[in-house]
Amino acid sequence: MTMRLQALAVALLAGLLTGCSSFPERVVPGETRAEVERRLGAPTAVHALAEGTRLQYSRQPAGQQVFNLDLDAQGRVVRVQQSLEAANLARIETDRWTREDVLREFGRPALVDRVARFEGDVWTYRYLEAFSLARLMHIHIDPQGTVRRVVHTDEPLLDDLGNRF
DSSP: OHHHHHHHHHHHHHHHHHHHTTOGGGOOTTOBHHHHHHHHOSOSEEEEETTEEEEEEEOTTTSSOEEEEEEOTTSBEEEEEESSSHHHHTTOOTTTOBHHHHHHHHOSOSEEEOOTTOSSEEEEEEEEEGGGEEEEEEEEEOTTSBEEEEEEEEOOOBOTTSOBO
């Protein structure tokens, strides 16, 4: 019986280690694009940067993180950043940022919607604020592709029966 328990423990440990290797936040500078993609799979988006490439791994719409892995011209990781954090969200400039800027920084939104009194789309991202407070960021993008407004709200909570509080 102990041999079975040992075999089970080894299998569980191997599974945990394999699972840990699929976290974008554990990528370290210096890794190659091939190493990253072998471990994490294909990115959810790829963006050209002035001095290299950005691989984006998004957990939207269900998750609350988007990881940007910036590569230099030689294809090696130089920076890993979780983009849906307060300091990054505060960088959005209304009337200056474009749809392309938003996609490059935050990836595809969890939801695209429309609202009354605004001509254009509202892109919604799920994120966590300090102390794991679930929040939503709504970016209003006009038909010309310019960010016109950014609104932050609390994410509605559900009770055990699926009803909103």
